[in-house]
Amino acid sequence: xxxxxxxxxxxxxxxxxxxxxxxxxxxxxxxxxxxxxxxxxxxxxxxxxxxxxxxxxxxxxxxxxxxxxxxxxxxxxxxxxxxxxxxxxxxxxxxxxxxxxxxxxxxxxxxxxxxxxxxxxxxxxxxxxxxxxxxxxxxxxxxxxxxxxxxxxxxxxxxxxxxxxxxxxxxxxxxxxxxxxxxxxxxxxxxxxxxxxxxxxxxxxxxxxxxxxxxxxxxxxxxxxxxxxxxxxxxxxxxxxxxxxxxxxxxxxxxxxxxxxxxxxxxxxxxxxxxxxxxxxxxxxxxxxxxxxxxxxxxxxxxxxxxxxxxxxxxxxxxxxxxxxxxxxxxxxxxxxxxxxxxxxxxxxxxx
Amino acid sequence: xxxxxxxxxxxxxxxxxxxxxxxxxxxxxxxxxxxxxxxxxxxxxxxxxxxxxxxxxxxxxxxxxxxxxxxxxxxxxxxxxxxxxxxxxxxxxxxxxxxxxxxxxxxxxxxxxxxxxxxxxxxxxxxxxxxxxxxxxxxxxxxxxxxxxxxxxxxxxxxxxxxxxxxxxxxxxxxxxxxxxxxxxxxxxxxxxx
Amino acid sequence: xxxxxxxxxxxxxxxxxxxxxxxxxxxxxxxxxxxxxxxxxxxxxxxxxxxxxxxxxxxxxxxxxxxxxxxxxxxxxxxxxxxxxxxxxxxxxxxxxxxxxxxxxxxxxxxxxxxxxxxxxxxxxxxxxxxxxxxxxxxxxxxxxxxxxxxxxxxxxxxxxxxxxxxxxxxxxxxxxxxxxxx
Numbered sequence: 150x151x152x153x154x155x156x157x158x159x160x161x162x163x164x165x166x167x168x169x170x171x172x173x174x175x176x177x178x179x180x181x182x183x184x185x186x187x188x189x190x191x192x193x194x195x196x197x198x199x200x201x202x203x204x205x206x207x208x209x210x211x212x213x214x215x216x217x218x219x220x221x222x223x224x225x226x227x228x229x230x231x232x233x234x235x236x237x238x239x240x241x242x243x244x245x246x247x248x249x250x251x252x253x254x255x256x257x258x259x260x261x262x263x264x265x266x267x268x269x270x271x272x273x274x275x276x277x278x279x280x281x282x283x284x285x286x287x288x289x290x291x292x293x294x295x296x297x298x299x300x301x302x303x304x305x306x307x308x309x310x311x312x313x314x315x316x317x318x319x320x321x322x323x324x325x326x327x328x329x330x331x332x333x334x335x336x337x338x339x340x341x342x343x344x345x346x347x348x349x350x351x352x353x354x355x356x357x358x359x360x361x362x363x364x365x366x367x368x369x370x371x372x373x374x375x376x377x378x379x380x381x382x383x384x385x386x387x388x389x390x391x392x393x394x395x396x397x398x399x400x401x402x403x404x405x406x407x408x409x410x411x412x413x414x415x416x417x418x419x420x421x422x423x424x425x426x427x428x429x430x431x432x433x434x435x436x437x438x439x440x441x442x443x444x445x446x447x448x449x450x451x452x453x454x455x456x457x458x459x460x461x462x463x464x465x466x467x468x469x470x471x472x473x474x475x476x477x478x479x480x481x482x483x484x485x486x487x488x489x490x491x492x493x494x495x496x497x498x499x500x501x
Numbered sequence: 502x503x504x505x506x507x508x509x510x511x512x513x514x515x516x517x518x519x520x521x522x523x524x525x526x527x528x529x530x531x532x533x534x535x536x537x538x539x540x541x542x543x544x545x546x547x548x549x550x551x552x553x554x555x556x557x558x559x560x561x562x563x564x565x566x567x568x569x570x571x572x573x574x575x576x577x578x579x580x581x582x583x584x585x586x587x588x589x590x591x592x593x594x595x596x597x598x599x600x601x602x603x604x605x606x607x608x609x610x611x612x613x614x615x616x617x618x619x620x621x622x623x624x625x626x627x628x629x630x631x632x633x634x635x636x637x638x639x640x641x642x643x644x645x646x647x648x649x650x651x652x653x654x655x656x657x658x659x660x661x662x663x664x665x666x667x668x669x670x671x672x673x674x675x676x677x678x679x680x681x682x683x684x685x686x687x688x689x690x691x692x693x694x695x
Numbered sequence: 696x697x698x699x700x701x702x703x704x705x706x707x708x709x710x711x712x713x714x715x716x717x718x719x720x721x722x723x724x725x726x727x728x729x730x731x732x733x734x735x736x737x738x739x740x741x742x743x744x745x746x747x748x749x750x751x752x753x754x755x756x757x758x759x760x761x762x763x764x765x766x767x768x769x770x771x772x773x774x775x776x777x778x779x780x781x782x783x784x785x786x787x788x789x790x791x792x793x794x795x796x797x798x799x800x801x802x803x804x805x806x807x808x809x810x811x812x813x814x815x816x817x818x819x820x821x822x823x824x825x826x827x828x829x830x831x832x833x834x835x836x837x838x839x840x841x842x843x844x845x846x847x848x849x850x851x852x853x854x855x856x857x858x859x860x861x862x863x864x865x866x867x868x869x870x871x872x873x874x875x876x877x878x
Contacts, residue, residue, distance in 0.1 A: 228754075322776060415639060
């Protein structure tokens with residue numbers, strides 16, 4: 150009863166210390182009957198002093214006793230299911246900033262850098278290699294998965310996947326954060342993403358392009374699953390693009406029609422717009438206002454043309470993906486070009 | 502994100518239903534209307550999800566009570582204070598406020614939980630068919646009536662009446678008002694005055 | 696029962712693990728034990744008999760063995776998401792330590808909380824989510840309300856008037872069929 154009263158008055162965090170148990174000099178715990186009232190003020194003061202000092206200093210994992218760098222590096226490779234050579238993996242985790250910091254430290258200590266070189270190679274080469282491979286593969290994979298997708302959309306998705314946000318998120322969740330040799334701590338996003346690309350480059354050096362591409366697919370391209378691909382590409386004028394596309398295909402112009410509406414005069418108004426071309430429904434969506442609904446319907450039409458959105462095939466992984474025939478160089482149709490040709494044609498028609 | 506946003510907006514859209522209460526029993530109508538207020542007609546229904554629709558009831562002044570309910574059905578009310586009990590027949594309540602009978606029948610049909618007041622706010626009652634434009638523009642669907650309304654004799658055209666097939670007629674010497682001799686009453690029947 | 700105040704979460708799979716390749720989320724495990732005290736007997740047995748096999752089967756997990764004098768034995772598992780789990784192996788026999796290690800190996804490292812839903816899916820609906828306009832007749836969009844001829848009560852049986860007219864062989868007036876066909 151008394152203990153629960155104490156707990157309620159002082160807050161649940163602090164009351165943990167008021168559990169009736171006594172630690173003797175021998176380090177054994179002995180239960181005691183209740184807690185003396187004078188203990189409360191003393192423990193409260195201790196608790197507040199500890200809070201005032203601040204939280205524990207953030208330490209790198211290597212500062213703790215149970216750390217074996219070589220074992221960690223080896224485990225990293227095995228965790229990904231790949232066989233790396235130790236040299237390339239070591240190089241992948243060594244950043245330029247670390248080498249510079251080390252050399253500066255040695256110079257401070259008076260060690261001649263020329264006579265006793267560090268013998269470390271940084272990961273700039275591997276990063277570049279990895280970046281090229283990853284970039285090339287992502288674009289090829291997307292082009293093959295979505296042959297009718299506009300090149301701008303592919304580039305937008307590629308940029309999203311290769312951004313620091315995505316790559317650093319992936320890197321931190323496969324254990325790169327602890328293994329990196331760099332001057333910054335806590336690790337910055339850019340460093341993590343560079344390190345990840347260096348790992349890809351290292352795998353390419355050791356096992357070839359195919360295995361590196363497989364790694365990129367399993368870790369990077371897998372992040373697209375569950376994402377709205379249309380969100381990653383911002384189209385400023387979806388209706389204009391739709392007009393251009395239909396014109397290039399020799400189909401009728403897009404005609405938006407209001408299909409349904411509900412609660413017109415309320416704040417929860419809903420409008421459903423369908424876009425028709427040659428009296429065939431090509432896109433349909435809803436919105437809070439008619440303009441929004443029309444915009445979304447145009448985006449829906451574009452989505453269906455590109456083969457993305459709900460109801461379309463998911464991305465391929467594993468053995469199926471290994472068998473994919475990739476289009477590395479030929480690019481997909483460009484939305485910009487389509488719109489320009491359409492505008493020219495419109496001008497010619499108006500002139501004639 | 503935007504696609505999901507608009508699709509969710511559409512899924513949770515509130516429809517405004519119209520219900521014509523002319524010549525309909527208010528209690529049976531309430532039985533018909535309440536599921537729409539609750540949202541039970543939707544597969545996404547959950548009582549705590551607030552998926553109910555609006556219902557606009559028109560012509561409440563023309564509702565029809567069964568048997569002699571206009572006279573015998575009593576609405577009770579207690580203010581909560583001592584001596585605050587009162588009662589009124591359906592015809593009396595209808596006289597004072599032509600939408601009240603419909604309102605009370607819907608109110609008592611809904612379960613007496615905390616959601617009831619919210620549901621009642623989405624019920625819009627009008628004594629005749631004059632609805633404000635703001636509300637009529639929202640209406641996008643209609644609920645079927647519960648009772649078939651028979652056509653009155655004066656609603657038939659003269660040709661239809663005269664041309665209606667006749668299978669039987671009284672004999673010429675038959676006295677049509679003969680039954681009235683047995684139906685006279687000397688003392689007038691006591692009527693309810695409440 | 697279930698309460699908003701009780702910690703809960705949806706199932707999550709970080710980095711879509713398993714979609715491409717499966718990455719064991721156990722980054723490193725530390726076995727702390729005492730070389731002498733009887734409470735660490737099981738842990739010592741485990742280290743002698745089963746630990747090396749464990750390391751061979753799981754090359755992606757770094758195993759540290761840390762003897763501490765006069766302390767109760769425990770395992771510390773560190774996961775790729777940065778979380779740690781401690782399991783006290785005090786007085787446990789070797790096979791129980793095995794089981795606990797197996798449990799830690801197969802975890803994702805996420806905190807154990809009440810799951811709000813047992814599954815996680817990116818495609819919750821195959822035919823599309825319901826919306827109020829889904830199964831409505833398109834002619835409804837063009838109807839002006841009120842529409843009394845469309846929404847009168849349906850009568851299943853024929854009225855007396857209809858029966859009389861049918862008997863007489865006259866065309867029906869205000870028939871049942873026209874009302875029901877509009878629905």
